[in-house]
Amino acid sequence: MCAEKTDTAPDYKDTLNLPKTDFPMRAGLPKREPAWLDRWAEIGVYDRLREKQGRTPFVLHDGPPYANGHLHIGHALNKTIKDMIVRSHQMMGFDSRYVPGWDCHGLPIEWKIEEQYRKKGKNKDAVPVIEFRQECRKFAEGWIDIQREEFKRIGITGNWPNPYITMDFHAEAVIAEEFMKFLMNGTLYQGSKPVMWSPVEKTALAEAEVEYHDKESFTVWVKFKVAEPAEHKLAGAHVVIWTTTPWTMPSNKAVVYGADIAYGLYEVTGTPEECWVNVGDKYLLADNLAADVFKRARLAEDQYTRVGDVSASDLAGLGLTHPLAGAEGSNGEWDDIRDFRAAPFVTDTEGTGFVHCAPSHGMEEFELYRDLGMLEQVITYNVMDDGGFRADLPFFGGKYILNRKGGEGDANKAVIDKLVEVGGLLARGKIKHSYPHSWRSKAPIIYRNTPQWFAGVDRKLDDGMGDYGDTIRERALRSIDELVKWTPQTGRNRLHSMIENRPDWVLSRQRAWGVPLTCFTKKGALPTDADFLLRNVEVNSRITAAFEENGADVWYEDGFKARVLDGIVNPDDYEQVFDVLDVWFDSGSTHAFVLRDREDGTEDGIADVYMEGTDQHRGWFHSSLLQASATKGRAPYRNVVTHGFTLDEKGMKMSKSLGNTIVPEEVIKQYGADILRLWVAQADYTADQRIGPEILKGTADSYRRLRNTMRFLLGSLADFDEGQRVDAADMPELEQWVLHRLAELDKTVKAGYKSFDFNGVWQAIFNFATVDLSAFYFDIRKDALYCDGETLTARSTRTVLDLLFHRLTTWLAPILVFTMEEVWLERFPGADSSVHLVDMPETPDDWINEALAAKWAKVRQARRVVTAALEVQRAEKVIGASLEAAPVVHVRDVDVLDALTRVPFADVCITSDVQLTGDPSPSEAFRLPEVEGVSVVFEKAEGEKCQRCWKILPDVGTHAHAGTCGRCSTALGG
Structure with missing residues (x-):
């Protein structure tokens, strides 16, 4: 409503109380945001918040990102959610602390240094280990500095000058100390069993370090002849197995069958021109699978016939010969009779109904023969750490399962060719299936029996911390159900299932960059001997003190063993272990050196929140739970919040090859960090989120609409002072209705923030701002604001706008950190002023008026x-x-x-x-x-149009001021 000049009336525009603000319509965020970052650093916002007294601590413990590259969109999503949690709880009255951290040890960084070496033609093994470790440390330091600035640019608050870093000396000392608790409480043991092994990286891997991709594999149907007893009715027939890992055939020690599976004896009655069967051959097969097997062998339905039933009792006690038995040049390697027995894991849903057993390369087979007490008879050591066969293995010595880049090696072909040569193959082919790969090198992995160090999750702990159970597994499961709140609840189900079914934790890695397994083994003792491991409190204290002073590199110094053992035991009687800890043990131990040890940690060493992506149910959530269950007796967290993955606009996984990646830096350059943060708030982070150009345009449009709301508030409050304030009870109904809505929304916003529901918070505020305010309340009250002067309605409106301003800016500050600072400073400029230094206002309960709300509906x-x-x-x-x-x-x-x-x-x-x-x-x-x-x-x-307010009324022109209505004439003093 503004005046329109005519020939008969003066220009009344200057008499209107029009909005006055320099707040720009165009945000210009990419250029302006860095100045606010500098300002927050200059006035020390984070430190000043820590000075507020009497507040209940609230600690979100940061799951450490890896210090080895620029941030991707998943990092931005993750850190922004964390920042919203931290900021919102601070503004709700808590002392909300946030210590950012970095994971620095482990294969990803070591792999980068090795890549540098390879480009230079340099041999890693020729470099002294401490020198190599120092290069890894320097590499991580460089990326920490880069990532720190990239995180700060997104507006993430926290103790950036003093983060936690897993390669700090104190951190390394505590990680070693936590490991030695496993040593002392009896959960640590050395065992030899099949583990996931990366031939490319030459190390064991944890489940969390593995991802699954489609892979084309060779597949073979192999014949084992029934050899014993010679007089048995099935003697001379062949048991057929099927495998997708032909390279495991040289390590075969047995074949197993299902006790409840229906088997038949089948005879070949005819053959095609080219095949590996002969008329009269007899084969033992599961009835459900026989037709498929013969089809693979290229036999037609009329070229074989079932000649007899085969029961479990018929199979019991048979002995089989390996297809390579007696082969010229085999040197008797495979001449032993192969064990043949029933096993619970055999099915007749695919394959042949029989399973070939290489217990060195399969966990189910390993456990079967372990429980039978027969491991010594079936374990082989044919595959070396680089995935090559041992040099003296007949026919296959020096062959590799994978090539140096992780592609198909020559081992599978060599095995298949030899099986064809000796007549051991029934059929062969290829299959495309989901297969485990290292998430670092992206190369396929294998299962390989190798001595490793394990934490026994079912070993009884006698440590006086048995409130939630006596084993790691018991404590972890009870923590999940009794001590932790899950957002979303599905996170509980996923982690519970994993913990319930997981094997013992493989702690050791055969690498150089990490915290070593700080333990010693007695020379000549077996892993099962009581004195195999040196368990000595004073030795442990010496190790911890040395690490605290000089870091974990001292473990590799000449004479270190003698220094820490001297005077306690004879150093010559012990071997020093040089494996390094699983990097998940590092991050799983952070509760000890961050939450427990830092001044900005927690009194009980337990975090209020752990928040990470859903992949961390098998990663950080998982390892932290296992580690703390062993050393604290319970989970190190009270809340676990999980977000999904980021996808492109079509719901596809992002990849450089597809060209559909969204880089945070580019979004910030085009739109500003607040638009990226708003994208996070608009999404339901508990599911997978989509992002792309069109989605970001929609986000920017929502931002502009919200910005217009804030601009109206600023313009209308330019001349507001406390003398204009009106008590709620004296306000017109419309204003009381707005206060009612504010009180409702206050509860919604704070409940949403407390439950980490940022999408719900944003939608509630945005709908209120655009529908209730801009499209309704503001639209109605513009007339009173501009034209009324100092009437009760105008003063009440400005009072309500002031109340709105303080709530909207603080409610939105955790999400739009830069924009709400801009809005705040536009109204409250000052050297020390910041919206991030104030709390969300308390909203009176007596503003709630349901009867009034029903009326105004x-x-x-x-x-x-x-x-x-x-x-x-x-x-x-x-x-x-x-x-x-x-x-x-x-x-x-x-x-x-x-x-x-x-x-x-x-x-x-x-x-x-x-x-x-x-x-x-x-x-x-x-x-x-x-x-x-x-x-x-x-x-x-x-009537006529009032030249000041534009209303058409019968009384226009009858008052002291020409061309005005009675209301406007009064406002003009007439």
């Missing part, structure tokens, strides 16, 4: 009908503005009519006048189907 419904009726007239060019109308509104319901008559309904509808009637509605009246009982007959307003 009816008013708004009726207003919808009037507004829609006027839009028809506007579209038909009958009117240009709603102030040209004075509609007649027919209301059937007496209560609704009464409600409308008790409010300034013309002002609510932004018309110059309105007539309310309970008379029956004429047929030509406008109606909205969804609003029953309200209809509108259009009438034009009568």
Whole structure:
């Protein structure tokens, strides 16, 4: 509403109280955000928040990212969610601390240094280990500095000058100390069993270090002849096995069958021109699979016949010969009779109904023969750490399962060719299937029996911390169910299932960059001997002290063993272990050197929140739970919050090859970090999130609409002072209704922040700002703000706008950290001013007025009908503005009519006048189907247009000030 100059009236524009603000419509975030970052650092916002006294601590413990590359969009999602949690809890009255951290040890960094070496033609093994480790340390330090600045650019608050870093000397000392608790409490043991092994990286891997990709594999159907007893009715027949790992055939020690599977004896009666079977050959197969097997062997249905039933008792006690037995040049390697027995894991859903056993390369087979006490008879050591066969293995020595880059090696072909040569193959082919790969080198892995160090998850702990169980598994499962709240709840189910079924934890890695397994073994002792491991408190203390002073590199110094053992035991009696710890043990131990040991940690060493991606159910959530269960007796967290993965706009996984990656840096350059943060808030992070150009455009549009709301507030509050403030009880109904909505929203926002529901918080605030405020309240009250002067309505409106300002800025500050700072400083400039230094205001409960809200819900419904009726007239060019109308509104319901008559309904509808009637509605009246009982007959307003407020009223021109209505003339002092 602003004045229009005519020939007969003065220009009243300067008499209006129009909005006054320098707050720009265009945000210019990419250029302006860095200045706010500098300002926050200059005034020390994070440190000043720590100085606030009497607050309950709230600690989100940071799951450490890896210090080996620029941030990707998943990092931005992760850190922004964390930042919203930290900031919102701070502004709700907590002492909300955040210590960012970095994972620095392990294969990813070591792999990068090795790549550098390979490019230079340098041999890693020729470099002294301490020198190599120092290069790894330097590499990690460089990326920490880069990532720190990239995280800060997104607006992440925290103790950036003093983060936690797993390669700090104190951290390395504590990690070793935590490992030695496993040593002392009896959970640590050395065992030899099949583990996931990366031939490319020459180390064992944990499940969390493995990802699954499609892989094409060789597949073979191999014949084992029934050899014993010679007089058995099945002697001479062949048991057929199927495998997708032909390279394991040289390590075969047995074949197993299912006790409840129906088997048959099948005889070949005819053959095609080219095949590996002969007429008269007899084969033992599961009945459900026989037809498929013969099809693979290229036999037609009329070229074989079932000649007899085979029961489990028929199979019991048989002995088989390996297909390579007796082969010329085999040197008797495979001549021993192969064991043949029933096993519970055999099925007849695929393959042949028989399973070939190489217990060195399969966990189920290993466990079967371990429980039988037969491991010594079936374990082989044919595959070396680089995935090559031992040099003296007949036929296959020096062959590799994988080549140096992780592609197919020559071992599978060599094995298949030899099986063909000796007549041991029935059929062969290829299969595409999901196969485990190292997530670092991206190369396939194998299962390989190798001595490793394990933490026994079912070993009884006698440590006085048995409130939640006596084993790691028991404590972890009870923690999941009794001590932790899960967001979303599905996270509980996933981790519980993993812990319930997991094997013992493989702690050792055969690498150089990490915290070593700080233990010693007695020379000549067996792993099962009681004195195999040196368990000595003083030795442990010496190790911890040395690490605290000089870091874990001292473990590799000449003479270190003698220094720590001297005077306690004879150093010559012990071997020093040089494997390094699984990097997940490092990050799983962070609760000890961050939460427990730091001043900004927690009194009990337990975090309020761990928050990471869903992959961390098998990663950080998992390792932290296992580690703390062994050393603290319970989980190190009270809440676990999980987010999904980031996908492109079509829901596809991002990859450089597809060209669909979204890089945080590029989004910030184009839109600003607040748009990236708003994308996070708009998404349901508990599921996978999509991001792309169109989605970001939509996010930017939502931001602009919100920015307009804040700009209106700033402009309308430019001249507000405390003398204008009106008590809530004295305000008009419309203002009291806004306060009611504010009180409702306050509960929604704070409950949402407490439950980490940022999408719910954003949607509630955004809908309120755009629908309740911009499209309704602001639209109605512009007239009073601009034209009324110091009336109760105008003062009440400004009072409400001030209350809105303080709540909207603080509610939104955890999400739009830069924009809300800009809004705040526009109104409250000052050297030390910052929205991030204030709390969300307390909102009085007595603002809640359900009866008033119900009444105004009816008013708004009726207003919808009037507004829609006027839009028809506007579209038909009958009117240009709603102030040209004075509609007649027919209301059937007496209560609704009464409600409308008790409010300034013309002002609510932004018309110059309105007539309310309970008379029956004429047929030509406008109606909205969804609003029953309200209809509108259009009438034009009568009178002249006020040259100041533009309302068309009969009294215009009859007052002291020319061309004005009575209200405007009074405002002008006449």
